[in-house]
Amino acid sequence: MEMLGAVDRFGYAGVATIVFVESFGIPAPGETAIIAAAAYAGRGHFNIFAVAVTAFLAAAVGDSVGYWIGRRGGRPLLTRFGRYVRLTPPRLEKFEAFMTRHGPKMVVVARFVEGLRQFNGVVAGTTRMPFPRFLLWNVLGAALWVGCWSTVGYFAGNHLEEITTTISRYLVVAIAAAVVLLLAYIWNRRRRRRAKI
Template sequence: MGSVLELIDRFGYLGVAGVVFVESFGVPAPGETAIIAGAVAAGSGHLNIFGVAAVAFLAAVIGDTLGYEIGRRGGRPLVHRFGKYVRLTPQRLDKVEAFMTRQGPKVIVVARFVEGLRQFNGIVAGLSGMHYRKFIAWNALGAALWVGLWSTGGYFAGDHIEQIAKAASRYLVVAVAVAVLAVIAYVWRRRRHRHQVDR
Protein backbone atom coordinates (compact mmCIF):
# COMPACT_ATOMS: atom_id res chain seq x y z
CA MET A 1 0.00 0.00 0.00
CA GLY A 2 2.86 2.37 0.83
CA SER A 3 4.46 2.10 -2.61
CA VAL A 4 1.12 2.49 -4.38
CA LEU A 5 0.33 5.57 -2.27
CA GLU A 6 3.65 7.05 -3.42
CA LEU A 7 2.72 6.30 -7.03
CA ILE A 8 -0.68 7.96 -6.67
CA ASP A 9 0.87 10.92 -4.84
CA ARG A 10 3.23 11.44 -7.79
CA PHE A 11 0.90 10.79 -10.74
CA GLY A 12 -2.55 11.42 -9.24
CA TYR A 13 -5.51 10.36 -11.36
CA LEU A 14 -3.21 9.14 -14.13
CA GLY A 15 -1.58 6.73 -11.67
CA VAL A 16 -4.94 5.30 -10.61
CA ALA A 17 -6.12 4.95 -14.20
CA GLY A 18 -2.87 3.41 -15.44
CA VAL A 19 -2.69 0.68 -12.80
CA VAL A 20 -6.38 -0.23 -13.12
CA PHE A 21 -6.16 -0.21 -16.93
CA VAL A 22 -3.21 -2.60 -17.24
CA GLU A 23 -4.63 -4.95 -14.62
CA SER A 24 -7.93 -5.11 -16.47
CA PHE A 25 -6.46 -6.58 -19.65
CA GLY A 26 -4.34 -9.22 -17.96
CA VAL A 27 -1.19 -7.65 -16.49
CA PRO A 28 -0.74 -8.56 -12.80
CA ALA A 29 -0.99 -5.13 -11.16
CA PRO A 30 -2.53 -3.87 -7.89
CA GLY A 31 -5.61 -2.23 -9.40
CA GLU A 32 -7.72 -2.66 -6.29
CA THR A 33 -4.98 -1.16 -4.15
CA ALA A 34 -4.60 1.77 -6.57
CA ILE A 35 -8.30 2.62 -6.18
CA ILE A 36 -8.04 2.43 -2.40
CA ALA A 37 -4.88 4.57 -2.42
CA GLY A 38 -6.58 7.14 -4.66
CA ALA A 39 -9.57 7.19 -2.34
CA VAL A 40 -7.33 7.64 0.71
CA ALA A 41 -5.62 10.54 -1.08
CA ALA A 42 -9.06 12.01 -1.78
CA GLY A 43 -10.01 11.61 1.87
CA SER A 44 -6.97 13.67 2.87
CA GLY A 45 -7.85 16.38 0.33
CA HIS A 46 -5.21 15.66 -2.34
CA LEU A 47 -7.65 14.33 -4.95
CA ASN A 48 -11.37 14.45 -5.62
CA ILE A 49 -13.17 11.19 -4.78
CA PHE A 50 -15.54 11.51 -7.74
CA GLY A 51 -12.55 12.01 -10.03
CA VAL A 52 -10.85 8.91 -8.60
CA ALA A 53 -14.00 6.81 -9.07
CA ALA A 54 -14.59 8.13 -12.60
CA VAL A 55 -11.07 7.46 -13.92
CA ALA A 56 -10.97 4.05 -12.23
CA PHE A 57 -14.32 3.07 -13.75
CA LEU A 58 -13.33 4.18 -17.27
CA ALA A 59 -9.93 2.49 -17.00
CA ALA A 60 -11.53 -0.76 -15.80
CA VAL A 61 -14.11 -0.84 -18.60
CA ILE A 62 -11.64 0.14 -21.35
CA GLY A 63 -9.00 -2.28 -20.06
CA ASP A 64 -11.44 -5.19 -19.97
CA THR A 65 -12.68 -4.26 -23.45
CA LEU A 66 -9.10 -4.41 -24.71
CA GLY A 67 -8.80 -7.84 -23.08
CA TYR A 68 -12.00 -8.90 -24.83
CA GLU A 69 -10.57 -7.82 -28.20
CA ILE A 70 -7.31 -9.65 -27.49
CA GLY A 71 -9.24 -12.84 -26.77
CA ARG A 72 -11.64 -12.43 -29.71
CA ARG A 73 -9.08 -11.50 -32.36
CA GLY A 74 -5.99 -13.34 -31.14
CA GLY A 75 -7.68 -16.51 -29.95
CA ARG A 76 -6.03 -19.32 -28.05
CA PRO A 77 -2.76 -19.35 -30.04
CA LEU A 78 -1.99 -15.77 -28.94
CA VAL A 79 -2.90 -16.44 -25.32
CA HIS A 80 -0.89 -19.67 -25.24
CA ARG A 81 2.11 -17.89 -26.74
CA PHE A 82 2.19 -14.82 -24.50
CA GLY A 83 0.04 -15.87 -21.53
CA LYS A 84 3.03 -17.16 -19.57
CA TYR A 85 4.30 -13.59 -19.23
CA VAL A 86 1.19 -12.60 -17.27
CA ARG A 87 0.75 -15.94 -15.44
CA LEU A 88 -2.07 -17.10 -17.72
CA THR A 89 -1.10 -20.72 -18.29
CA PRO A 90 -3.15 -23.00 -20.59
CA GLN A 91 -4.37 -24.87 -17.49
CA ARG A 92 -5.52 -21.68 -15.78
CA LEU A 93 -7.17 -20.51 -19.00
CA ASP A 94 -9.11 -23.77 -19.27
CA LYS A 95 -10.35 -23.49 -15.68
CA VAL A 96 -11.43 -19.86 -16.04
CA GLU A 97 -13.11 -20.51 -19.39
CA ALA A 98 -14.98 -23.56 -18.07
CA PHE A 99 -16.17 -21.59 -15.04
CA MET A 100 -17.40 -18.68 -17.15
CA THR A 101 -19.09 -20.98 -19.67
CA ARG A 102 -21.00 -22.77 -16.90
CA GLN A 103 -22.10 -19.63 -15.09
CA GLY A 104 -22.77 -17.30 -18.02
CA PRO A 105 -22.09 -13.57 -18.34
CA LYS A 106 -23.23 -12.82 -14.77
CA VAL A 107 -19.95 -14.25 -13.54
CA ILE A 108 -18.20 -11.21 -15.08
CA VAL A 109 -19.68 -9.15 -12.24
CA VAL A 110 -18.45 -11.58 -9.57
CA ALA A 111 -15.06 -11.91 -11.32
CA ARG A 112 -14.32 -8.26 -10.58
CA PHE A 113 -13.94 -9.16 -6.91
CA VAL A 114 -11.80 -12.28 -7.38
CA GLU A 115 -8.03 -12.11 -7.87
CA GLY A 116 -7.08 -14.05 -11.00
CA LEU A 117 -10.54 -13.89 -12.54
CA ARG A 118 -10.53 -10.09 -12.55
CA GLN A 119 -7.44 -9.88 -14.74
CA PHE A 120 -8.56 -12.39 -17.35
CA ASN A 121 -12.35 -12.23 -17.58
CA GLY A 122 -12.24 -9.93 -20.63
CA ILE A 123 -9.80 -12.18 -22.48
CA VAL A 124 -11.81 -15.30 -21.70
CA ALA A 125 -15.10 -13.62 -22.67
CA GLY A 126 -13.59 -12.76 -26.05
CA LEU A 127 -12.22 -16.27 -26.50
CA SER A 128 -15.56 -17.86 -25.69
CA GLY A 129 -17.39 -15.74 -28.27
CA MET A 130 -19.62 -13.87 -25.83
CA HIS A 131 -21.71 -11.21 -27.60
CA TYR A 132 -20.01 -7.81 -27.39
CA ARG A 133 -23.03 -5.86 -26.12
CA LYS A 134 -23.75 -8.45 -23.44
CA PHE A 135 -20.12 -8.34 -22.33
CA ILE A 136 -20.07 -4.53 -22.21
CA ALA A 137 -23.26 -4.38 -20.11
CA TRP A 138 -22.15 -6.92 -17.49
CA ASN A 139 -18.58 -5.59 -17.50
CA ALA A 140 -19.76 -2.03 -16.83
CA LEU A 141 -22.00 -3.23 -13.99
CA GLY A 142 -19.15 -5.19 -12.41
CA ALA A 143 -16.73 -2.27 -12.77
CA ALA A 144 -19.22 0.16 -11.21
CA LEU A 145 -19.80 -2.09 -8.18
CA TRP A 146 -16.09 -2.84 -7.77
CA VAL A 147 -14.93 0.77 -8.05
CA GLY A 148 -17.82 1.99 -5.93
CA LEU A 149 -17.00 -0.42 -3.10
CA TRP A 150 -13.26 0.27 -2.89
CA SER A 151 -13.36 4.00 -3.56
CA THR A 152 -16.07 4.53 -0.91
CA GLY A 153 -14.31 2.25 1.56
CA GLY A 154 -10.93 3.88 1.03
CA TYR A 155 -12.37 7.39 1.27
CA PHE A 156 -14.11 6.86 4.60
CA ALA A 157 -11.54 4.50 6.13
CA GLY A 158 -8.62 6.89 5.69
CA ASP A 159 -5.54 5.91 7.71
CA HIS A 160 -7.25 2.76 9.02
CA ILE A 161 -7.60 1.17 5.57
CA GLU A 162 -4.86 -1.43 6.02
CA GLN A 163 -6.40 -2.82 9.23
CA ILE A 164 -9.84 -2.83 7.62
CA ALA A 165 -8.51 -4.53 4.47
CA LYS A 166 -6.94 -7.30 6.57
CA ALA A 167 -10.19 -7.90 8.42
CA ALA A 168 -12.26 -7.76 5.22
CA SER A 169 -10.00 -10.22 3.42
CA ARG A 170 -10.95 -12.90 5.95
CA TYR A 171 -14.57 -12.69 4.86
CA LEU A 172 -14.04 -11.94 1.15
CA VAL A 173 -13.76 -15.59 0.16
CA VAL A 174 -17.00 -16.37 1.99
CA ALA A 175 -18.76 -13.42 0.36
CA VAL A 176 -17.60 -14.44 -3.13
CA ALA A 177 -18.63 -18.05 -2.51
CA VAL A 178 -22.10 -16.91 -1.46
CA ALA A 179 -22.38 -14.72 -4.58
CA VAL A 180 -21.31 -17.58 -6.86
CA LEU A 181 -23.78 -19.97 -5.20
CA ALA A 182 -26.54 -17.38 -5.64
CA VAL A 183 -25.76 -17.14 -9.37
CA ILE A 184 -25.72 -20.94 -9.69
CA ALA A 185 -29.06 -21.22 -7.85
CA TYR A 186 -30.59 -18.55 -10.09
CA VAL A 187 -29.42 -20.27 -13.28
CA TRP A 188 -30.61 -23.68 -12.02
CA ARG A 189 -34.07 -22.29 -11.19
CA ARG A 190 -34.37 -20.65 -14.59
CA ARG A 191 -33.45 -23.89 -16.37
CA ARG A 192 -35.85 -25.90 -14.22
CA HIS A 193 -38.65 -23.45 -14.94
CA ARG A 194 -37.98 -23.63 -18.70
CA HIS A 195 -37.94 -27.41 -18.55
CA GLN A 196 -41.34 -27.44 -16.83
CA VAL A 197 -42.75 -24.97 -19.38
CA ASP A 198 -41.47 -27.12 -22.27
CA ARG A 199 -43.33 -30.09 -20.86
Protein backbone atom coordinates in the same frame (compact mmCIF):
# COMPACT_ATOMS: atom_id res chain seq x y z
CA MET B 1 1.56 2.15 2.51
CA GLU B 2 3.85 2.10 -0.54
CA MET B 3 1.01 2.56 -3.04
CA LEU B 4 0.06 5.88 -1.39
CA GLY B 5 3.44 7.30 -2.39
CA ALA B 6 3.11 6.13 -5.99
CA VAL B 7 -0.42 7.50 -6.29
CA ASP B 8 0.66 10.81 -4.73
CA ARG B 9 3.46 11.10 -7.28
CA PHE B 10 1.56 10.18 -10.45
CA GLY B 11 -1.95 11.28 -9.42
CA TYR B 12 -5.01 10.36 -11.49
CA ALA B 13 -2.82 9.25 -14.44
CA GLY B 14 -1.12 6.71 -12.19
CA VAL B 15 -4.45 5.29 -11.01
CA ALA B 16 -5.77 5.13 -14.58
CA THR B 17 -2.65 3.38 -15.89
CA ILE B 18 -2.52 0.76 -13.13
CA VAL B 19 -6.24 -0.08 -13.34
CA PHE B 20 -6.18 -0.07 -17.17
CA VAL B 21 -3.27 -2.49 -17.59
CA GLU B 22 -4.59 -4.80 -14.87
CA SER B 23 -7.96 -4.95 -16.62
CA PHE B 24 -6.59 -6.42 -19.85
CA GLY B 25 -4.39 -9.09 -18.33
CA ILE B 26 -1.19 -7.60 -16.89
CA PRO B 27 -0.91 -8.32 -13.15
CA ALA B 28 -0.98 -4.93 -11.40
CA PRO B 29 -2.37 -3.68 -8.06
CA GLY B 30 -5.47 -1.95 -9.47
CA GLU B 31 -7.59 -2.49 -6.38
CA THR B 32 -4.85 -1.12 -4.13
CA ALA B 33 -4.35 1.92 -6.39
CA ILE B 34 -8.06 2.79 -6.13
CA ILE B 35 -8.05 2.42 -2.35
CA ALA B 36 -4.88 4.52 -2.02
CA ALA B 37 -6.21 7.31 -4.27
CA ALA B 38 -9.55 7.31 -2.42
CA ALA B 39 -7.70 7.49 0.90
CA TYR B 40 -5.83 10.54 -0.40
CA ALA B 41 -9.16 12.02 -1.47
CA GLY B 42 -10.41 11.47 2.07
CA ARG B 43 -7.47 13.55 3.29
CA GLY B 44 -8.24 16.33 0.82
CA HIS B 45 -5.44 15.67 -1.71
CA PHE B 46 -7.70 14.42 -4.56
CA ASN B 47 -11.33 14.70 -5.56
CA ILE B 48 -13.13 11.43 -4.75
CA PHE B 49 -15.49 11.72 -7.74
CA ALA B 50 -12.54 12.25 -10.09
CA VAL B 51 -10.82 9.19 -8.57
CA ALA B 52 -13.95 7.05 -9.04
CA VAL B 53 -14.65 8.22 -12.61
CA THR B 54 -10.98 7.80 -13.62
CA ALA B 55 -10.82 4.27 -12.18
CA PHE B 56 -14.21 3.31 -13.67
CA LEU B 57 -13.26 4.44 -17.20
CA ALA B 58 -9.85 2.75 -16.96
CA ALA B 59 -11.46 -0.51 -15.77
CA ALA B 60 -14.21 -0.54 -18.41
CA VAL B 61 -11.88 0.39 -21.28
CA GLY B 62 -9.13 -1.98 -20.11
CA ASP B 63 -11.53 -4.92 -19.97
CA SER B 64 -12.84 -4.02 -23.43
CA VAL B 65 -9.28 -4.02 -24.79
CA GLY B 66 -8.85 -7.44 -23.18
CA TYR B 67 -12.07 -8.61 -24.84
CA TRP B 68 -10.78 -7.66 -28.30
CA ILE B 69 -7.38 -9.21 -27.62
CA GLY B 70 -9.20 -12.47 -26.84
CA ARG B 71 -11.60 -12.09 -29.75
CA ARG B 72 -8.91 -11.36 -32.37
CA GLY B 73 -6.10 -13.51 -31.02
CA GLY B 74 -8.24 -16.31 -29.67
CA ARG B 75 -7.08 -19.33 -27.77
CA PRO B 76 -3.76 -19.80 -29.64
CA LEU B 77 -2.60 -16.38 -28.42
CA LEU B 78 -3.55 -17.16 -24.82
CA THR B 79 -1.96 -20.60 -24.96
CA ARG B 80 1.28 -19.17 -26.33
CA PHE B 81 1.69 -16.07 -24.14
CA GLY B 82 -0.59 -16.79 -21.17
CA ARG B 83 2.17 -18.33 -19.08
CA TYR B 84 3.94 -14.95 -18.92
CA VAL B 85 0.99 -13.50 -16.98
CA ARG B 86 0.17 -16.65 -14.94
CA LEU B 87 -2.59 -17.84 -17.29
CA THR B 88 -1.69 -21.53 -17.60
CA PRO B 89 -3.61 -23.88 -19.95
CA PRO B 90 -5.47 -25.59 -17.04
CA ARG B 91 -6.46 -22.20 -15.58
CA LEU B 92 -7.58 -21.02 -19.04
CA GLU B 93 -9.77 -24.12 -19.45
CA LYS B 94 -11.47 -23.42 -16.09
CA PHE B 95 -12.07 -19.76 -17.00
CA GLU B 96 -13.50 -20.72 -20.39
CA ALA B 97 -15.81 -23.35 -18.85
CA PHE B 98 -17.12 -20.87 -16.29
CA MET B 99 -17.54 -18.12 -18.89
CA THR B 100 -19.39 -20.43 -21.28
CA ARG B 101 -21.82 -21.59 -18.57
CA HIS B 102 -22.33 -18.39 -16.60
CA GLY B 103 -21.17 -15.64 -19.03
CA PRO B 104 -22.67 -12.31 -17.90
CA LYS B 105 -22.75 -13.21 -14.20
CA MET B 106 -19.05 -14.14 -14.32
CA VAL B 107 -18.15 -10.79 -15.92
CA VAL B 108 -19.52 -9.03 -12.83
CA VAL B 109 -18.29 -11.51 -10.19
CA ALA B 110 -14.80 -11.78 -11.73
CA ARG B 111 -14.20 -8.09 -11.03
CA PHE B 112 -13.98 -8.91 -7.32
CA VAL B 113 -11.78 -12.00 -7.62
CA GLU B 114 -8.01 -11.71 -7.89
CA GLY B 115 -6.80 -13.72 -10.89
CA LEU B 116 -10.19 -13.74 -12.60
CA ARG B 117 -10.28 -9.94 -12.77
CA GLN B 118 -7.17 -9.72 -14.95
CA PHE B 119 -8.42 -12.18 -17.59
CA ASN B 120 -12.13 -11.49 -17.49
CA GLY B 121 -12.28 -9.59 -20.80
CA VAL B 122 -9.73 -11.76 -22.59
CA VAL B 123 -11.61 -14.97 -21.83
CA ALA B 124 -14.99 -13.39 -22.69
CA GLY B 125 -13.55 -12.45 -26.10
CA THR B 126 -12.04 -15.89 -26.63
CA THR B 127 -15.38 -17.57 -25.88
CA ARG B 128 -17.08 -15.17 -28.33
CA MET B 129 -19.54 -13.62 -25.91
CA PRO B 130 -21.42 -10.94 -27.94
CA PHE B 131 -19.65 -7.63 -27.31
CA PRO B 132 -22.80 -5.56 -26.47
CA ARG B 133 -23.70 -8.10 -23.76
CA PHE B 134 -20.14 -8.16 -22.45
CA LEU B 135 -19.97 -4.36 -22.41
CA LEU B 136 -23.21 -4.03 -20.42
CA TRP B 137 -22.11 -6.45 -17.70
CA ASN B 138 -18.53 -5.19 -17.78
CA VAL B 139 -19.72 -1.63 -17.10
CA LEU B 140 -21.92 -2.87 -14.24
CA GLY B 141 -19.05 -4.88 -12.72
CA ALA B 142 -16.59 -1.98 -13.06
CA ALA B 143 -19.06 0.44 -11.42
CA LEU B 144 -19.67 -1.89 -8.45
CA TRP B 145 -15.98 -2.69 -8.02
CA VAL B 146 -14.79 0.92 -8.21
CA GLY B 147 -17.68 2.11 -6.04
CA CYS B 148 -16.87 -0.46 -3.36
CA TRP B 149 -13.14 0.24 -3.11
CA SER B 150 -13.44 4.02 -3.55
CA THR B 151 -15.85 4.14 -0.63
CA VAL B 152 -13.59 1.96 1.52
CA GLY B 153 -10.53 4.09 0.81
CA TYR B 154 -12.34 7.39 1.28
CA PHE B 155 -13.72 6.57 4.71
CA ALA B 156 -10.78 4.48 5.92
CA GLY B 157 -8.71 7.33 7.35
CA ASN B 158 -5.75 6.08 9.37
CA HIS B 159 -7.15 2.53 9.57
CA LEU B 160 -6.77 1.86 5.84
CA GLU B 161 -4.71 -1.34 6.04
CA GLU B 162 -6.87 -2.92 8.78
CA ILE B 163 -10.10 -2.16 6.93
CA THR B 164 -8.92 -3.42 3.52
CA THR B 165 -7.62 -6.67 5.06
CA THR B 166 -10.91 -7.29 6.88
CA ILE B 167 -13.08 -6.43 3.87
CA SER B 168 -10.98 -8.56 1.51
CA ARG B 169 -11.36 -11.54 3.85
CA TYR B 170 -15.13 -11.20 4.18
CA LEU B 171 -15.61 -10.27 0.52
CA VAL B 172 -13.98 -13.55 -0.54
CA VAL B 173 -16.33 -15.43 1.84
CA ALA B 174 -19.36 -13.54 0.50
CA ILE B 175 -18.41 -14.21 -3.13
CA ALA B 176 -17.73 -17.89 -2.41
CA ALA B 177 -21.15 -18.17 -0.73
CA ALA B 178 -22.80 -16.44 -3.71
CA VAL B 179 -21.09 -18.84 -6.15
CA VAL B 180 -22.18 -21.88 -4.09
CA LEU B 181 -25.77 -20.60 -4.00
CA LEU B 182 -25.70 -19.93 -7.74
CA LEU B 183 -24.40 -23.42 -8.50
CA ALA B 184 -26.98 -24.97 -6.15
CA TYR B 185 -29.73 -23.02 -7.93
CA ILE B 186 -28.53 -24.15 -11.39
CA TRP B 187 -28.21 -27.79 -10.25
CA ASN B 188 -31.69 -27.71 -8.70
CA ARG B 189 -33.18 -26.22 -11.87
CA ARG B 190 -31.58 -28.89 -14.07
CA ARG B 191 -32.80 -31.61 -11.71
CA ARG B 192 -36.38 -30.31 -12.01
CA ARG B 193 -36.14 -30.18 -15.81
CA ARG B 194 -34.96 -33.79 -15.93
CA ALA B 195 -37.78 -34.83 -13.59
CA LYS B 196 -40.33 -33.30 -16.00
CA ILE B 197 -38.96 -35.23 -19.01
